[in-house]
Amino acid sequence: MKWVYGFGGGTAEGSGEQAELLGGKGAGLAEMSLLGIPVPPGFTVTTEACRHYLRGGGRFPDGLDDQLHEQMHGLEQQLGQGFGDPSRPLLVSVRSGAPVSMPGMMDTVLNLGLVRASLAADDEADARFRRDCFRRLQAMYGEVVLGIPPARFDAALREVLAGSAATSERDLGAEGLDAVVAAFDTVLAESGHELPDDPWAQLRAAIGAVFSSWNNRRAVEYRRLHDIDEKMGTGVTVQAMVFGNRGSDCATGVAFSRNPSTGERELYGEFLVDAQGEDVVAGTHTPQPIAGRAGSGGSGTDGVDGDGGLRSQFPEAYDELLRVCQTLERHFRNMQDLEFTIQHGKLYMLQTRAGKRSGPAAVRMAVEMVRERLIDRREAVRRVEPQHLTQMMAPVFDLAERQRALGEGRLLAVGLGAGPGAASGRIAFTAERASAMAGEGPVLLVRDETSPEDIVGMHAAAGILTTRGGMTSHAAVVARGMGKPCIVGADDLVVDEEAGVLRAGERSFREGESLSIDGTRGEILAGELATLPSEVLQSLDAPEGERQPLLVAAFYQLLRWADRERRLEVRANADTPEDARRAVAFGAQGIGLCRTEHMFFAHERIGWVRQMILADDDAQRRRALDELLPVQQSDFAGIFRALEGRPVTVRLLDPPLHEFLPHGDEALSALARQMGVSVGRVRDKAAALIEVNPMLGHRGCRLGITSPEIYEMQCTAIARAACLVQRAGTPVSCEIMIPLTGVVEEMARCRELVEAAVRRVCDEEGEELDSLLIGTMIEVPRAALIADQLARHADFFSFGTNDLTQMTFGFSRDDVGRFLPEYIEAGVIAGDPFARLDVDGVGQLVELASRRGRMARRDLKLGVCGEHGGDPHSIQFFERCRLDYVSCSPYRLPVARLAAARAAMAFHPGGRAEGLGDPLDPAG
Amino acid sequence: MKWVYGFGGGTAEGSGEQAELLGGKGAGLAEMSLLGIPVPPGFTVTTEACRHYLRGGGRFPDGLDDQLHEQMHGLEQQLGQGFGDPSRPLLVSVRSGAPVSMPGMMDTVLNLGLVRASLAADDEADARFRRDCFRRLQAMYGEVVLGIPPARFDAALREVLAGSAATSERDLGAEGLDAVVAAFDTVLAESGHELPDDPWAQLRAAIGAVFSSWNNRRAVEYRRLHDIDEKMGTGVTVQAMVFGNRGSDCATGVAFSRNPSTGERELYGEFLVDAQGEDVVAGTHTPQPIAGRAGSGGSGTDGVDGDGGLRSQFPEAYDELLRVCQTLERHFRNMQDLEFTIQHGKLYMLQTRAGKRSGPAAVRMAVEMVRERLIDRREAVRRVEPQHLTQMMAPVFDLAERQRALGEGRLLAVGLGAGPGAASGRIAFTAERASAMAGEGPVLLVRDETSPEDIVGMHAAAGILTTRGGMTSHAAVVARGMGKPCIVGADDLVVDEEAGVLRAGERSFREGESLSIDGTRGEILAGELATLPSEVLQSLDAPEGERQPLLVAAFYQLLRWADRERRLEVRANADTPEDARRAVAFGAQGIGLCRTEHMFFAHERIGWVRQMILADDDAQRRRALDELLPVQQSDFAGIFRALEGRPVTVRLLDPPLHEFLPHGDEALSALARQMGVSVGRVRDKAAALIEVNPMLGHRGCRLGITSPEIYEMQCTAIARAACLVQRAGTPVSCEIMIPLTGVVEEMARCRELVEAAVRRVCDEEGEELDSLLIGTMIEVPRAALIADQLARHADFFSFGTNDLTQMTFGFSRDDVGRFLPEYIEAGVIAGDPFARLDVDGVGQLVELASRRGRMARRDLKLGVCGEHGGDPHSIQFFERCRLDYVSCSPYRLPVARLAAARAAMAFHPGGRAEGLGDPLDPAG
Secondary structure, eight states: OOEEEEETTTEEESOOOOOHHHHHHHHHHHHHTTTTOOOOOOEEEEHHHHHHHTTSSSOOOOTTTHHHHHHHHHHHHHOEEEEOOSSBBBEEEEEEEEESTTTTTTTEEEEEEEEEEGOOSSSSSHHHHHHHHHHHHHHHHHHHTOOOOOHHHHHHHHHHHTSSSSSSSGGGOOHHHHHHHHHHHHHHHHOOOOSSOOOHHHHHHHHHHHOOOOOOOOHHHHHHTTTTTOOOOOOEEEEEEEOSSSSSTTTEEEEEEEOOTTSSSSSSSEEEEOOOOHHHHHHEEEEEEEOOTTTTTTOOOTTTTSSSSHHSSSHHHHHHHHHHHHHHHHHTTTEEEEEEETTTTTEEEEEEEEEEOHHHHHHHHHHHHHHHHOOOOOHHHHHHHHHHHHHHHHOOOOOHHHHHHHTTOEEEOOOOEEOOSSSEEEESSSSSHHHHHGGSEEEEESOOOGGGGGGHHHHSSSSEEEEOOOTTTTHHHHHHHHOOOEEOOOOOOEEEEEEEEEEEEEEEEEOOEEEEETTTTTEESSSOOOOEEOHHHHHSSSSSOOOOHHHHHHHHHHHHHHHHHHSSSSEEESSHHHHHHHHTTTOOSSSEEEEEETTTTTTHHHHHHHHHOOSSHHHHHHHHHHHHHHHHHHHHHHHHHTTTEEEHHHHHEOOOOOGGGGSHHHHHHHHHHHHOOOHHHHHEEEEEEESSSSGGOTTTTHHHHOOHHHHHHHHHHHHHHHHHHHTTOOOEEEEEEEEOOOOOHHHHHHHHHHHHHHHHHHHHHHHHHSEEEEEEEEOOOHHTTTTHHHHOOSSSSEEEEEHHHHHHHTOTTTGGGTHHHHHHHSSSSOOOTTTSSSTTHHHHHHHHHHHHHHHTTOEEEEEEGGGGGGOOHHHOOOOOOOOOOEOOOOOGHHHHHHHHHHHHHHHHHOOOOTTTTOOOOOOO | OOOOOEEEEEEEEEOTTHHHHHHHHHHHHHHHHHTTTOOOOEEEHHHHHHHHHHHHOOOTTTHHHHHHHHHHHHHHHHTTTTTTOOSSSSOOEEEEEEOOOOOOTTTEEEETOOOGGOOOOOSSSHHHHHHHHHHHHHHHHHHHTTTTOOOHHHHHHHHHHHHSSOOOOOOOOOHHHHHHHHHHHHHHHHHHHHOOOHHHHHHHHHHHHHHHHTHHHHHHHHHHTTTTOTTTEEEEEEEEEEOOOOSTTTTEEESSSOOOOOOSSSSSSEEEOOOHHHHHHHSSSSSTTTTTTTTTTTOOOOSOOOOOHHHHSSHHHHHHHHHHHHHHHHHTTTTEEEEEEEEETTEEEEEEEEOOOOOHHHHHHHHHHHHSSSOOOHHHHHSSOHHHHHHSSOOOOOOOHHHHHTTTTTEEEEEEEEEOSEEEEESSSSHHHHHHGGGOHHHHHEEEEEGGHHHHHHHOOEEEESSOTTTTSSSHHHHHHOOEEEEEETEEEEEEEEEEEEEEEEEETTTTTTTEEETTTTEESSSSOEEEEOHHHHHHSSSSOOOOHHHHHHHHHHHHHHHHHSEEEEEEEOHHHHHHHHHHHHTTTTTEEEEHHHTTHHHHHHHHHHHHEEEEEEEHHHHHHHHHHHHHHHHHHHHHHTTTTTTEEEEESSGGGGGOOOSSSHHHHHHHHHHHHOOHHHHHHHEEEEEOOOGSOOHHHHHHHHHHHHHHHHHHHHHHHHHHHHTTTOOEEEEETTTTTSSHHHHHHHHHHHHHHHHHHHHHHHHHEEEEEEEEEEOSSHEEEEEHHHTTTEEEEEEEEHHHHHHHHHHTTTTTTGGHHHHHTSSSSSSTTSOOOOOTTHHHHHHHHHHHHHHHOOTTTEEOOGGGGGGGHHHHHHTTTTOEEEEEOGGGHHHHHHHHHHHHHHHHHTTTTOOOTTTTTTOE
């Protein structure tokens, strides 16, 4: 069994394609060596060896020792040094490297092979250098192999510095460093350990420690969070040391082949003169930008402490680095993240890997690399993660401002980041106050939770903060729908609405005081922070034909490429003509969910809605419905016009009626006056509608069955609007959806009711509808179980995965904040099932209903209109079920379009059967 | 195709076994004829002809007309009469008769074949008789064939009587009856019809009308309610008329071979002299008891108007009837319900069928018929319906008293009969008042709805009435568990708790006023009605060894026979040692559900429970838990002792914590004082626990995960109790059940917690538990879907079909009263899914979970502990799924035992493989 793969000097036993066996680092080094790029020679112990080690309870697999000796012998010969040789010691680094990048786990030991005998030196510089290396070895070995907290070494170092004239360890001479070595020896001894003076013992222990680090808490947690296979194991790369800390002609640094923040094509990075790699990473020293600091003289300025950048200080190495970057980027066809060291002016590469990037950078690079013919368009779509697009759409706080605020102790609490983006504003505790205050500048609506009554205030607010609720609470869903920053479930905060105070521990905030929320991170900060608006969102409102900024253009370009790859239709949830127009602008191919009840809340309507609900007799109710009919009709007409023939799925009234009634004595009195009845009557009627579990109550088609006049009115309004718009020359494709069906007779009767109402209108209008489908939501578990029966009465199913998740789990999304965060924290549940569809449970019902529905009716249309319709992971599952479409809030459309494309590509890696155009044509 | 089967004169073309083809009536007549019993000759048109007729849109099938003619010709020859012959007319009756008895549909036309020419008569008596027959034909033909409301004929008759000296049509002479015939002609003419004067036209129309009546509204509704196949169709029997209305030596009547009320072996029935059959049925004339009226002279008394009974008035016919009864009962081995007519002293039988019977009668007959060797024990078990036992256990109002109360207009409202039985008592509007008032006589607790806080008051009350809720609301479930009469969802009543008034329309009742409720019928009556207690229930409290009343002995005898047949184990739900003892007395083989939270409500405990919930820190909470531990322990010990080694399934804490907190400011203040904290703090904490949908909230194992100390305390109490009881020599079989599991990790972690707690106790006590299983409820749909995963951590599943039904349908049982009654009324749903398991939907999950669970773990124990565990229809389904046991409230145990036996027999008609003893051994 071959456990160890050597590399260096233009050859390698492995290659870049063997990341699974060698880990990312080992594979990158092998590939660089093969490409003739200068890498210090070394070898990689395979992930297979790691797996054997872990399974074997910490024993090296047979043959590994021999292969290590053999490889080390080769290194000694190649470099003319000896492992453990006091005068010409061969020093090596030992680094972990998993098949996928796991920044939480990185364990590294440098300078291995130093023994005390090698501290004897030729001169002061050499003595200083050897002691510097040794104390680093002591500390890293102590931490990585022996598990001694690094703070102990830091403290010991500070103590030595305090007793000397030096302010930094860089100022210490050989003598000073001797004191550090002695102090570190004490730290080791106090922990009951010592640094073995046998280089082989050091090496074996370090390799074993790196293997074991696969199972440390950080690593396990990281893998859980990122869905990384537990069984892969890590590779270990042992490499001859080169030294960036050997004088002012030495340096160490990291570089990116393109700017990872902006995506610009430039050599980007940082370096530190006379230092070792961990100095850059640790943040204890401030490195210089490779490009030099702006305003400090630019290129041409020279000198060790100068700001001229790498080019002026190390011209040859700089040129070499530029060449290496280009070579590697062209070779890997991706932006590279590199580690390098300059030893006495000569460049050595220590690592190369695909670089992490911001959302904007990901999009820009992907599009530009297609233009540069580095990658094809399908690869570009693969390169951009859905969250990259989300990032591009969310306003953000300036990072420096945030750091400052954190430093000032202004972080009040952390809640669930439910609507990405950042917002600052003055606090309002009620929707009414939010609306009133919004004229004078941005407002944050702060409540325990929100309800449909708060819609207007939420719209007026710049951001929403609730102390209760989870990722799909009313606040969260509506905020995401509106594209507003939102934090929910911030249960460390207390809202005392009566006193008009928000309490955060000892601190309290009154109405009008400033607060900032970062809906991406979930952070709530005191005071104001400046936000940066998203260019993408601005572009939606830009005059047509105006030249789009580079990044925005790239954003839309990428989406167009994604659209070619996807099979799933992407629709939007939109309740108003305005939302509908926005949805179309974001590429919606239809409306998958138009919630008619949201229309009920507009000011002039809610009164009639309430009269309809509280009516004493049919006549009174009819009158109220007659008032509502024309307003609903005009809304539907507006939506049909905006969609220009794309399908519009209208859901008939769904929520329980008490949601439309006002709360509080004052509002009830007003309503009573308006209706001309006693307050007592109104209060009694309202109280009679209260339900113990409204989620499972008298709502959805249950209302349609018991109060058919409401659905009749809605269908009449829909049909009239459709006739009107159609007659005016705009095609209409209408889909009427029955909510909460769970019993086949519900569907049969509602369908009859809908058909009769539409028929009546068509007869009156002398018009036939171009396209009308009647279908149902599948949101009650029983509906999924009897899908075959339902399909006999339904033209389409739309999975209401929010409610389906609530009922399948028995989780109320309004209350789940009580235990779900703790469940996720403790690993009882992998994640929030309201954010990512629970494939194991709820998914079974989706699959079952799809299968049974289609068996009963082959042309049954299947879609999703729950929150999951905009979630990339869930979309992947929906692609697997071969649903016809997903529907999400307009602001999630770009994400859904991309996710649908990526899902299609994952299931059909060869591309769509219809594969359009030349995939390498940069015109798109 | 043979459409018509003749009978009469000791022969028959069909037989008693052909009920499916001939209908019950036709088959009975054929069989009687074969037995040599005097039946007027006739023939039966088959159900097959009916099905052809209905499918063919109302056309007689080919050949039917010919066969009718042939049969009629035979009758003419046999009787020496002519069909349509004016002087010697052959008159026939035409009656419906479905394969199963459908009393809602019975359509009958008598005296068919009379034409106007036959009214010419020999003498006044004959003239009177012919006219009487004719006017009956007019009215019945008018109603059955032409659909004229019978009230019109009644009105016309009353008008004729008003214009004459007669007070009844029986007093009318031939002339008076001529006036009736003329008046009826007018009624017919006004409806645009006339009675055809062609006897064949009459016959064909009457047969067609009876066929069509299969689909009338009443019949369809009846079949829906009784699960009768829509496709069967009805038979039509055409039979030569015999006349009970031909003078004082004529009579007509109904008879039962045993008393259908008491089951006593006696000829029982009623007759009417000089009358036709419909006079008995219509209730317009009061018939005489066959046995004679008690106190009126007894046997020997004679005379037409006398009360001496049939024996004295028609001695020969009586003896013949007695013989016929015995013959038929022995032949059919079942109590018979007979119709007879005496014509000029000679007895004719018109119908025989198995008689309907009351619960007590069913039990007594079944047991006595085994003793008489008429049937075997298995048949006895088949003969008694589960609801027969329910009837025997419920206290009842005296029927006469009820009639009187109805007559006095004392019926206030009708709600859902949720707990069978009758109760009168004084009104109490709160649980506290109910407890306080109970000392002075029976109390009815009257509330909008009840909560666990009301338990003590419910226990104190004689009956419970709520204005809200459905058949499985808290009130309903608890009342049934307690065996108390209960009506829920009486939404015509208004409880104004504050004012202390119950309003029923214009009437109002204050605390202390008397009310009566009939929980079987759902009737609420003003004032008091005397109740009759159930003998069966009294027997439970009777001193051991005391001689049981006949009926009670039969009740238990039947149950013992049932126990031999059943495969399903039957357990009870019981929460206290007292309940547990009662359960054992009723034959429970274990406790399938012991709800630990019910123990929390006892007075001395609830305070500690509340302190546990509101505790500020772990120490305070620990202290409260330490107080609760010994009381829980002593409860468990009591239950283990009562069960003597039978399994006890203890469910760990399930309801959301806020259910344990007091409502109202006063109670909160008291609690705050007790805890030594401010009212505000207590109120805030209580408010923070309120949930939007408590049903889907922070409860069940979710509490166990987030507050493990509660489950730890409970498991410690269980384990200590088990060790204690076991050490004292009583075996213990304990099953600890985790509620509301939906995620596999919940089960895995809770199991770990339980095992650790039990281990700790066993180590402390130095005792090993004989038998401990750890399992889970399956009550969340997701649990059913991942049953295979759960089974890897569970020793048993117990289906919590109440919650499973709630979540699968998305019905909150607390709110379902809003629309479910309307749903059932309108036929949207077949019945209350909380009362009878929804096999179509919820049943799929039960089956799926059983299958997947057993696939993952072959010895997985499966049971049901929802309300459905006591429902006979649901039990049949559970037998089909081959669950191991059902568990229900103690008072449902007899029903469950019987239902389980019947279900087993339905699936294994040959008897249990182990078939015990001689099935005909009456010793049982």
